[in-house]
Amino acid sequence: MMGANSTPKVELRGVKKRFGDKVVLDGLDLTLQPGHSLVVIGGSGTGKSVMIKCVLGILTPDEGEIFVDGQEVTRLRGRARDLVLKKFAMLFQGAALFDSLPVWENVAFGLIQGHGVPRSKARDIAIEKLAKVGLGTDVAMLSPAELSGGMQKRVGLARAIAADPEIIFFDEPTTGLDPIMADVINDLIISTVKDLGVTTLSITHDMVSARKISDQIAMLYKGKIVWDGPTPEIDHTENAFVDQFIHGRAEGPITMEIRA
């Protein structure tokens, strides 16, 4: 693998997580190198979101370890966890904007609450970040409910980059958007990420988006990584799982569990 001698930004080793009888992550190994854009692909319900929530500490794995910049963070709580979380930002699938706050306060939220930036200064930064995702000052005062899905995603992106994070997670960044808006978001992700030089981990089942925003792809199936490699190689792999997934065929080694 590229850059194997540097400390990985994020590393998951043998992570297992189950809910009741349902095993979601089954010994997951994943390495995210600094400055890289890794996309994890996989069908619905393969544990992509659970993986991200384990790294963020929203969920605690049953087994295995998670490292961030070489530091073990698997079971960190309280202040130690807060310090680790300051390195991260996330764009949620439904944008997850706070509907009780205007757009600019959503963008400035992490700055004001997490980093103690004064409100007036945070507001200027928010407006600057909104401009970066192509939204004008007029949008800043609106409530998130007044925005379209695509605009909410842009605000979500502005919020994610507001506090200059080192690692950004994208959860299905293009799901639910029309193809053109999806491409706009893809371009924004690429441009903002290049600007900041951050490491990104995205989860998606949109192959167009995955090819465009990644330099590495890993495929998750039944709680394990079944393939990983540089993005251009995905079209030349013999791996039957990947082949079935990227061509969207119903027949193959991946069987859809109709019953959850």
Place this chain on the structure above:
Amino acid sequence: MNVLAAIGRMTLGFFQETGRLSLFTGSSVSSVARPPVYWWLIAQQMMRIGYYSLPVVGLTAFFTGGVLALQIYNGASRYGAESFVPVVVLVGITRELGPVIAGLMVAGRVAAAIAAEIGTMRVTEQIDALTTLSTSPIKYLVVPRLVAAVISMPILVAIADSIGVLGGYIASTQSLGFNGAVYMNNTMNGLTYDDVSSGLIKAAVFGFVIALMGCYNGFHSKGGAQGVGSATTNAVVSASILILAANYLLTNLLFTK
């Protein structure tokens, strides 16, 4: 065997829920004193929980006081004890009906609103978003509501007490032919510190129960609109039952010596 399995599942479910609630309560209460304190959010919640509940609590207290006077008069007049009406209304309102009725009305209004709001935040991942923005959801969402409810409820009940007694006064002077001055005099003479303070202690506890049930059920709601709906129902039902149960325990604690 199926019956046994069902009993086992229910028992496990009960303990699981109790444990989860205890942990939630523990982490919420221990977060109260830890910085940062969101003063603005506490003020905002006091407005929502306390101030906006005034009309509904005031109206119920007024009519309850009136009905209490009418019924006590009915009973007392059988023994020629009509002069006890003012003091019995006073004791009934301040010790029991003020806090309990205010508690139940606020449970219906506020526990439901809190559960729906926090539940929606849960299913739209806004709570996870708080975590990723280095903000504790417990401190940002739960603590302000708990603190606001514990402060607001005694104030609300103090007002409800006054309005309830006024309801009794109006019913007695308008329908029962009491002399207003005598009624007021009897009420003031009967007024003791313990009657009122015990009611206010109850009110604070009920406020805690209401906010806790709203937050807890909202926090653990899952699965879209239906999940939020059942979280809201559960919040109101559990808050109401806990209020009545806590009322019994508190009455036992405060009045039986």
